[in-house]
Amino acid sequence: MRYMKNWTLGTEDAGAYTIAADARCRPTDYANDHIWELSLDGGDHASLSLQTTFGLRTLNLRLFPRFVEGDAAISNPGNFSAPPTVHRFYPNYLKLAFSPFTGIDVQIEYWVPESHAIAGRVSIQNNRLAERKLRFEWAAVLSVAAEGERMKPKEIEAVTILCGKTNGLTPVVFMTGGPHFSPGPYPALATDIELLAGSERIFTWVAAALDQHDASFNLAREIAARPWEEEIAHLDVLNDGLINIESGNSEWDAAFALSQKNAFGLFVGPTDQLPHPSFVFSRQPDQGYSQCGDGSDYTHLWDGQPPFEANFLLDFILPAAPELARGLLENFLSTQKKSGFVDWKPGLGGHRSGLMATPILTHLAWKIYQVNEDKDFLQNVYPKLLNAVQNWFTPQQDRDGDGLPEWAHLMQSGLDAHSTFSQWQPWAQGADISQSESPALCALLYREIQILIQMAQILEQTGPIPSLQALAENLKSALDACWDDDISMYRYWDRETHFSPPGDMLGSRQGPGEIYLQREFDQPVRLLVSIEAAEKTPRQVIVFLRGTSASGRDRIERIPENQFQWRMQRGNVTTQCVYTSLEYIEIQNIGPDDEVRVQIVDLACQDYSLFLPLWANVPTQERADAITQNALLNPERFWRPFGIPLCTSMGTEKEDSPCQHISILWETLIGKGLLKYGYRDEAAELVTRLMTAVLAHLKKHKAFAHSYHCETGDGIGEHNALQGLAPLSLFLETLGVRLISPTKVALEGQNPFPWSVTVKYRGLTIIREKKKTKVIFPGGQTTTIKNQKAHIVELDRP
Numbered sequence: 001m002r003y004m005k006n007w008t009l010g011t012e013d014a015g016a017y018t019i020a021a022d023a024r025c026r027p028t029d030y031a032n033d034h035i036w037e038l039s040l041d042g043g044d045h046a047s048l049s050l051q052t053t054f055g056l057r058t059l060n061l062r063l064f065p066r067f068v069e070g071d072a073a074i075s076n077p078g079n080f081s082a083p084p085t086v087h088r089f090y091p092n093y094l095k096l097a098f099s100p101f102t103g104i105d106v107q108i109e110y111w112v113p114e115s116h117a118i119a120g121r122v123s124i125q126n127n128r129l130a131e132r133k134l135r136f137e138w139a140a141v142l143s144v145a146a147e148g149e150r151m152k153p154k155e156i157e158a159v160t161i162l163c164g165k166t167n168g169l170t171p172v173v174f175m176t177g178g179p180h181f182s183p184g185p186y187p188a189l190a191t192d193i194e195l196l197a198g199s200e201r202i203f204t205w206v207a208a209a210l211d212q213h214d215a216s217f218n219l220a221r222e223i224a225a226r227p228w229e230e231e232i233a234h235l236d237v238l239n240d241g242l243i244n245i246e247s248g249n250s251e252w253d254a255a256f257a258l259s260q261k262n263a264f265g266l267f268v269g270p271t272d273q274l275p276h277p278s279f280v281f282s283r284q285p286d287q288g289y290s291q292c293g294d295g296s297d298y299t300h301l302w303d304g305q306p307p308f309e310a311n312f313l314l315d316f317i318l319p320a321a322p323e324l325a326r327g328l329l330e331n332f333l334s335t336q337k338k339s340g341f342v343d344w345k346p347g348l349g350g351h352r353s354g355l356m357a358t359p360i361l362t363h364l365a366w367k368i369y370q371v372n373e374d375k376d377f378l379q380n381v382y383p384k385l386l387n388a389v390q391n392w393f394t395p396q397q398d399r400d401g402d403g404l405p406e407w408a409h410l411m412q413s414g415l416d417a418h419s420t421f422s423q424w425q426p427w428a429q430g431a432d433i434s435q436s437e438s439p440a441l442c443a444l445l446y447r448e449i450q451i452l453i454q455m456a457q458i459l460e461q462t463g464p465i466p467s468l469q470a471l472a473e474n475l476k477s478a479l480d481a482c483w484d485d486d487i488s489m490y491r492y493w494d495r496e497t498h499f500s501p502p503g504d505m506l507g508s509r510q511g512p513g514e515i516y517l518q519r520e521f522d523q524p525v526r527l528l529v530s531i532e533a534a535e536k537t538p539r540q541v542i543v544f545l546r547g548t549s550a551s552g553r554d555r556i557e558r559i560p561e562n563q564f565q566w567r568m569q570r571g572n573v574t575t576q577c578v579y580t581s582l583e584y585i586e587i588q589n590i591g592p593d594d595e596v597r598v599q600i601v602d603l604a605c606q607d608y609s610l611f612l613p614l615w616a617n618v619p620t621q622e623r624a625d626a627i628t629q630n631a632l633l634n635p636e637r638f639w640r641p642f643g644i645p646l647c648t649s650m651g652t653e654k655e656d657s658p659c660q661h662i663s664i665l666w667e668t669l670i671g672k673g674l675l676k677y678g679y680r681d682e683a684a685e686l687v688t689r690l691m692t693a694v695l696a697h698l699k700k701h702k703a704f705a706h707s708y709h710c711e712t713g714d715g716i717g718e719h720n721a722l723q724g725l726a727p728l729s730l731f732l733e734t735l736g737v738r739l740i741s742p743t744k745v746a747l748e749g750q751n752p753f754p755w756s757v758t759v760k761y762r763g764l765t766i767i768r769e770k771k772k773t774k775v776i777f778p779g780g781q782t783t784t785i786k787n788q789k790a791h792i793v794e795l796d797r798p
Contacts, residue, residue, distance in 0.1 A: 005244050005257070006087050006088065007086060007087055007088065007089070007254065007257070008085045008086075008087060009085060009086040009254060010040070010083055010084070010085045010086075011040045011041050011077075011083060011084070012699065013251070013254065013699065014251050014254045014255050014258065014695055014698035014699050015040070015086065015254075015258070015698065015699075015702045016258045016261070016262055016698060016702060016703050016704060016720055017037060017038040017039075017040075017086065017089065017094055017702065018035065018036070018037045018038075018262070018265065018283065018284060018285070018703075018720055019035075019036050019037075019038070019089075019090075019091065019092050019093065019094055019110060019112050019118075019265070020033060020034070020035040020036065020091070020092060020112055020115075020265055020283055020288075021033065021034075021092055021112050021113070021114050021115045022090070022091045022092040022112070022235075022238075022264070022265070022267075023267040023268055023269060023277040024238055024264070024267070024277075024321070024324065025092070025113075025234075025235075025238070026114060027269065027270060027277075028114075028115045028267075028268045028269060028277075029114075029115035029116065030268050030269050030271050030290075030295050030348045030349065031289070031290035031292075031293050031294055031295045031349075032055075032115060032116065032288070032289060032290070033055070033115045033268060033283075033287075033288030033289070034052055034054055034055075034112075034115055034116055034117075034118070034209060034288065035052060035055075035283055035284060035285045035287060035288050036050055036051065036052045036110070036112065036118055036285060037050070037051055037052070037284070037285050038050050038094055038096075038110065039051070039702070040077060040083075040084045040086070040096075040702075041077050041078065042064070042076065042077060045062060045064075046075070046076040046077075046078065047062070047064040047066075047075045047076060047077070047139075048064050048065060048075070048077050048084055048098075048108075049062045049063070049064045050062070050063045050064065050110060050118070050120075051063070051285060052285040053285050053286050054166070054167075054169055054171075054209060054285075054288075054289060055285075055286065055287055055288040055289025056286050056289065057166055057167035057168065057169055057289055058142060058143065058144055058145075058148065058166035058167060058169070059143035059144060059145065060141075060142075060143040061140065061141070061142045061143075061164075061166075061171060061207075062139075062140070062141045062143075063118075063120075063138070063139065063140050063173070063207060064138075064139050064141075065100075065106070065108065065122065065136070065137065065138060065139070066136075066137040066138075066139050066182075066184060066186065066188060067100040067101065067104070067106075067134060067135070067136060067137070068134065068135040068137070068184070069101055069104075069132065069133070069134050069135075072101070073184065074100050074101070075139070077098065080098050080099060080100050081099040081100065081101055081102045081103075081104075082097075082098055082099035082105075083098060084096050084097070084098040085097060085098065089257075089258065089261050090235055090238075090239045090261060090264075091261055091262075091264045091265030092111060092112040092113075092235070092265070093109070093110065093111045093112070093232065093235050094109070094110045095107070095108075095109045095110075096108055101132075102128075103126065103127050103128035103132070104124065104125070104126060104127070104132065104134070104195075105124075105125045105127055106122065106123065106124050106125075107122070107123040107125075108120060108121070108122050108123075109121045109232070111231065111232065111235075113223055113226070113231070114223075115288075116208060116209055116210055116219065117206055117207065117208035117209070117219055117220060117223055118206070118207050119204065119205065119206045119207075119223050119224065120138075120204070120205050120206075121202060121203070121204050121228055122136070122138070122202065122203045122204075122205070123200060123201075123202050124136060124193065124195065124200065124201050124202075124203075125195070125198075125199070125200040126195035126196065126197060126198065126199055126200075127198070128197060129197045130197060131194060131195065131196050131197065132194075132195045133192070133193070133194050133195075134192070134193050134195065135182075135190055135191070135192050135193070136190065136191055136193060136201075136203065137182045137184055137186075137188040137189065137190040138173065138175055138179075138188055138189050138190075138203075138205050139182070139184075139186040139187065139188035140162045140164075140171075140173045140186075140187055140188065140189075140207065141186055141187065142164040142166065142171065142187075144164070144165075144166045145166075145167075147167075148164070148165055148166040148167065149164050149165040149166075150164055150187065151163065151164040151171070151173070151187040152164065152187060153181035153187070154213070156213070156214070156217050159174070159217075159221075160179055160180055160181060160189065161173060161174050161189070161217060161220075162187055162188070162189060163213050163216070163217075168211055169209045169210070169211065170209065170210065170211065170212055170213045170215075170216050171207060171208070171209040171216065172207070172208055172209070172213060172216035172217050172220050173189060173205065173206070173207045173220070174205065174206050174207075174208075174217065174220035174221055174224060175189045175191075175203060175204070175205040175206075176203055176204045176205070176224055177191045177201075177203050178191065179191045189205070191203065204224050204228065205224075206219075206220035206221075206223045206224045207220070208220040208223070239264075240762060241319070241320030241321065241761070241762055242257065242260045242261075242320060243256070243260065243320070243728070243732075243739065243759065243760070243761050244257065244759070244760040244761070245257075245731075245757065245758070245759055245760075246757070246758040246759075246760070247753065247755055247756075247757045247758075248753070248754065248755025248756070248757075249691075249755070251695050251699075252691055252695070252726075252731075254698075255691065255694055255695055255698060255726040256726050256728050256731065258698070258704075258726075259316060259704070259725040259726040259728055260316050260317075260728065262704065262720055262722075262725060263313055263316035263317060263722070263725060264316070264317060264321075265283055266279040266280055266281070266282070266283055266313070266722055267279050267324065268280055268283070268348065269348045270327075270348065271294075271295070271348045271349070273346075273347070273348055273349060273350040273351075274331045274334065274346060274347070274348050275327075275330060275331065275334055276324075276326075276327025276328065276330055276331050277324065277327055278304075278305045278328065278331055278346075278347070278348050279305055279309075279310070279313055279328070279722070280301060280302045281300070281301040281302070281309065281718070281721055281722050281723070282301055282706075282718045282719065282720050282721045282722065283720070284718070284719055284720060287301065287302060288302075290349070294349050294350070295347070295348055295349030295350075295351075296349040296350060296351070297349075298347075298349060298351075301718065301721075302347075302349075303345070303347045303349065303351045304345035304346055304347030304348075304351045304353065305328060305331060305332070305345065305346060305347070306344060306345045306358065306411075306414075307332070307344065307357050307358040307359075307360045307361060307364070308358055308360065308414040308665060309665065309722055309723065310328050310329075310332075310364060311360050311363060311364055311367075312664075312665040312668065312722065312723070313328070313722060314328070314364060314367050314368075315668065315728060315729035316725065316728055316729075318367060318368070318371050319371040319739050319740060319741065319761070320761075320762075322368055322371045322372045325364070325367070325368050325371075326368055326372075326377065328364070329361065329364050329365055329368065329381065331346055332346060332357055332361055333361075333381065333384050334346070335352065336384055336387070336388065339387075339391055339394070340387035340388050340389075340390055340391030340394075341356055341388075341391055342356065342357040342361065342388045342391075343355070343356075343357060344356060344357045344358060344411070344412055345411075353411070355408055355409050355411065355412055356391065356392065356397060356408065356412065357388065357412075358412050358413070358414065358444065359388075359389060359392055359441070359444045359445050359448045360444055360447075360448070361385060361388060361448075362385045362388075362389065362448040362451045362452055362455075363447060363448065363451060365377075365378070365381050365385055365451075365455075366451045366454075366455070369455075370740065371740060371741070375458070375459070378455055378458060378459060379459060382452075382455050382456070382459060382461070385448075385452065385455075386452055386464060389445065389448050389449060389452060392405045392445060393405060393471065399434065399495065400495050400496060403471065403474040403475075403478075404437050404442060404474070404475070404478050405437075405441060405445065406433070406434050406435075406436065406437055406438070406441070406495055407433045407434060407438060407441060408434050409433070409434075410422060410423070410433050413433065413438065413440060413441070413609065414609070414665075414666070415607060415609055415646070417646060417658035417659070417661070418433075418605070418607060418646070418647070419602075419605055419607075419647050419659055420492075420503075420601070420602050420603070420605045421433040423565050423567050423572065424567060425658060426570070427657070429503065429528055429530075429572070429599070429601065429602060430528070430530065430565065430567075430570070430572035431528050431572070431574050431601045431602075432565075432573075432574035434495075435494065435495050435526060435574050435576075435601070436492050436493065436494055436495055436601075436603055437478070437482075437492070437493050437494075437495055437498075438492055438609070439479055439482055439490035439491070439492070439609075439610055439612070439613060440609035440610065440612040442475045442478055442479050442613075443475075443479065443612040443613040443615065443616035443618055444612065444616065445471075445475055446472055446475045446476060446479075446613075446616050446618055447615070447616040447617070449468050449469075449471055449472045449475070450472065450616075450617075452464070452468055453465055453468055453469070453472075456468075476618060479613055479618055479619075481498070482498075482500070483619075483623065484500070485626075487606070487630075487631065488626040488627050488629075488630035488631050489606055489610055489627055489631050490610045490613060490627075491603065491604065491610075492603040492605065493603060494524075494526055494578065494601075494603060496524075496526075496550070496578055497523065497524045497525075497526075497550065497578055499523045499524065499525075499603075500603045500604055501523060501525050501600055501601070501602075501603055501604065502600075502602055502603075502604040503599055503600055503601065503602025503604070504599060504600045505597065505598075505599045506519060506527070506582070506598045506599055506600065507585070507597075507598050508595065508596060508597045508598070509587070509595075509596050510592070510593065510594070510595055510596070511590065511591065511592040511593065511594060512587050512588055512589065512590050512592075513586070513587065514584050514585065514586045514587075515584060515585045515586075515587075515596070515598060516583070516584045517582045517583065517584060517585070517598075518582075518583060518584075519581060519582050520580065520581040521579065521580055521581065521582075521600075523580075524549075524550040524578040524579060524580050525578060525579055525600045525601070526574060526575055526577075526578050526579075526600070526601045527545065527574070527575045527579065527582070527598060527599070527600060527601065528572060528573070528574050528575075528598070528599050528600070528601050529543055529559070529572070529573050529575070529585070529587075529596070529597070529598055530570065530571070530572050530596070530597045530598075530599075531564070531570065531571045531572075531587075531590060531594055531595070531596055532569065532570055532594065532595040532597075533569040533570070533571070533590070533591065533594050534569075534591050534593035534594055534595075535569070535591060535593075536569055537591070539561065539564075539571065539589060539590055539591070539594070540561045540589045541561045541564055541571065541587065541588070541589050541590055542558065542559070542560055542561065542587075542588045542589055543558070543559040543573065543585065543586070543587055543588075544556060544557070544558055544559075544585070544586040544588075545557045545559070545575060545577075545579070545582065545584075545585050545586075546582075546583045546584055546585075547579040547580075547581050547582035547583050548579060548580045548581040548582075549577060549578070549579065549580070550578050550579075550580055552580070555577060555579070557575060557576065557577045559573050559575065559576075561589070574601060585598055605647060606631070606637070606647060606648045607646055607647040607648075608638065608644050608645070608646055608647070608666050608670060609666070611627065611632060611644075611669075611670045611673055612669065612670075612673070613627075613673075614627065614628070614670070614673025614674065614676060614677065615669045615670065615672055615673035615676070616673075617676050621677060621678075624676075624677040625677070628674065628677065628679055628682070632644070632670070632674075633682060640662075640689075640710035640711055641689065641710070641711060641713070642662060642689050642690070642692060642693040642708055642709065642710050642711070642712070642713040643662035643667050643686065643689050643690050643693065643708065643710055644662060644666070644667055644670055644686070644710070645659060645660050645661065645662055645710040646658060646659050646660070646661055646662075646663070646666075647659040660709055660710050660711060661707040661708065661709060661710070661716055662690070662693070662707060662708050662709070662710050663707050663723050663724075664690060664694070664707075664708075664723060664724055664725060664726070664727050665722075665723045667686065667690055667727060667730070668727050668729060668730045670686075671683045671686050671687065671727070671730040671733075671734065672729075672730060672733060674686070675733055675734060680734060680736075680749050680750075680752045681752050683730070683733075683734040683752070684734050684752035684753055686730075687727055687730055687731050687734055690708075690726075690727050690730075691726065691727070692713060693708040693709075693713035693714075693715070694708070694724070694726050696713050696714075696715075697713075697714075697715035697724075701715065701719065703715075703719035703720045704719070704720050704721065704724040704725055704726075705717055705718075705719070705721065705724045706718050706721035706723055706724050707723065707724055708724065732759070734752060734753075735751055735752075735753065735757055735759075735768055736748045736749040736750065736751065736768065737759055737766055737768060739759070739761050739764070740792075742761065742762040742763050742764045742777070742778050743764070743777055743778070743794060743795035744792065744793070744794045744795070745764065745766060745775060745792070745793050745794075746790070746791070746792050746793075747766075747773055747775075747785055747790070747791060747792075747793055748788070748789070748790040748791075749788050749790075750770060750771055750788050751768045751769060751770055751773075756768065756769045756770075762778070763777070763778030764776070764777060764778060771786065771788075772784055772785065772786045773785045773786075775793050777795045779795075781795060781796075
């Protein structure tokens with residue numbers, strides 16, 4: 001272990017102290033994973049509480065220390081002589097210190113060795129000159145439903161333990177040192193200790209929960225007998241690859257470190273359904289239990305690994321763990337069919353989405369290759385990735401055959417709350433995204449093809465290059481065609497007409513019948529029919545539209561019930577045909593109080609995915625300047641106090657509209673697009689705005705959020721979600737640093753932040769000042785760089 005920072009984080013500092021079994025140490029139990037969270041102040045319980053719900057199989061299990069000296073008994077951290085501070089944190093390990101009484105220093109370590117148990121080591125030291133007599137208690141409070149049993153003392157093999165019962169689990173708490181049952185107010189194991197001046201006592205405890213008391217006890221005793229120092233030393237080595245940042249803002253430094261801890265903590269598995277560990281979106285005490293026993297019943301937070309999120313996760317685990325990153329890519333490729341189809345969201349429970357994976361997998365492979373520089377790896381994945389990209393240009397993905405594929409489902413795009421296409425938001429239109437073509441998809445495919453060309457050149461497999469170049473040119477031409485000078489942005493366009501009409505309400509009625517419109521349109525339009533049902537009773541709706549097609553012919557379109565997309569009591573359907581005029585619409589088989597609306601699909605919406613061409617390096621500098629200056633950095637459009645919102649138009653005046661939410665995942669892509677076109681200072685300002693929101697939530701709630709509000713910075717959604725982790729890779733790239741190995745680093749530009757930044761990685765130290773950079777390699781060799789051009793600094797080998 002070359003360097004391991006000793007933190008001092010208290011109750012007022014940023015913190016996120018959820019711990020669970022580390023998939024890097026041993027496989028985790030995907031269907032029965034016990035996850036724990038430490039609270040430094042105890043919240044409502046006023047104790048230094050470590051708690052879990054075993055995935056909602058109990059109301060709560062709290063473990064906490066209690067100290068008694070004379071008539072004084074203390075468990076509330078607010079009354080400690082010195083409050084708790086966290087000194088080290090890994091995905092499955094925490095180390096903290098405090099003083100319950102003056103002169104008594106306590107250090108507690110928490111370690112999750114596997115999915116069904118947690119262990120701790122408590123060191124109590126007397127730093128006074130006089131002897132001290134104490135009683136140390138390790139309390140366990142199990143809150144259960146009516147059929148459960150609270151924690152109570154039990155003797156097994158002449159050992160006093162605590163045991164309980166809840167929903168198929170029998171948790172047991174075991175402690176070394178020959179404890180007895182506490183006479184205090186909580187179920188606890190207690191031991192009386194006499195501490196001479198300067199002396200120390202150490203106790204180990206384990207809480208295990210299997211289906212039988214004997215099994216739980218045996219697991220707890222086995223873990224307690226493990227060599228603690230060796231086990232923790234192994235964790236230190238395992239986490240030696242985490243990137244340590246020392247900037248002028250210690251809160252930023254903590255947030256970046258906690259983000260890496262949380263990112264590695266999201267890995268679970270593997271299972272028989274996926275060959276390598278995968279990840280979940282968040283890993284909290286209420287999660288981790290599958291009633292079906294295989295995870296097939298998990299929600300969207302635990303049911304698979306989508307490509308966008310996988311790409312973002314790689315930003316935290318590279319360059320430290322390329323084998324873990326490679327496993328994610330191979331999980332995707334394990335689902336590949338002969339056609340090239342790769343599933344969008346393969347899951348550890350056998351989940352498969354049936355959708356084509358978002359085209360960013362080649363980018364994932366390229367990020368891995370830039371770290372491992374393994375040509376054999378590239379040789380293995382290149383033909384599979386080539387096949388996957390080529391599959392996007394088949395009739396199943398390119399429905400109109402113009403060489404411009406369409407999304408099949410909104411989830412592929414990563415924009416599940418989109419104002420035009422979302423089926424889940426009551427204020428959104430709910431149009432069918434497959435009927436339009438997206439600049440973001442074109443940009444993603446363009447980027448994939450450029451990387452494939454680079455791979456082909458490295459591997460000297462140049463045969464596919466001409467056809468790839470032709471595909472790329474067609475995509476670039478389409479992006480040029482959908483550029484709108486009036487708004488300085490790219491636009492969505494209709495799949496058939498290639499127009500981008502604004503939405504317009506055409507008519508409405510209540511109950512079945514006809515809506516007479518007699519409307520003519522300057523350009524062919526696609527229509528959206530929406531029904532708000534007054535009751536939950538299923539509707540066998542049939543819709544007829546009569547009008548004129550784009551070719552001038554009379555047309556009657558019949559839309560059957562099975563084409564409607566229903567969410568709650570709202571159904572939407574997008575017409576398969578486009579119209580230059582519309583005579584009437586007839587609606588059959590709905591209730592008399594059902595509301596019907598007919599409108600033109602709005603393709604004039606502006607969202608942050610339309611900045612992806614910057615990330616893909618598609619536009620000219622002139623056009624990049626226009627989109628950046630007039631749209632992205634315009635405070636009346638996208639440049640908000642805490643980041644870039646999903647879209648400029650909320651679709652509603654509600655302040656909590658998802659259109660006002662920012663996603664660190666998307667902000668990172670956009671920020672890297674800014675860097676490609678020389679907007680380093682602006683990227684630094686974006687990082688600053690994002691970090692302000694992230695830190696406010698970390699300090700107040702001791703957790704990351706899923707997303708953040710662009711105007712207030714308030715956190716939104718589930719705690720410690722992957723999508724809301726601090727923008728580590730955007731910070732490093734804005735700083736102009738890309739870590740490759742302990743002896744190799746890429747540098748570019750100059751430090752745009754107001755302070756010097758030190759980056760440490762496995763013995764490598766980079767000190768990035770305003771106009772110069774010092775690189776210190778693990779052996780002490782040092783070089784100073786003043787050149788701002790992009791270049792590689794590598795240790796000369798003898």
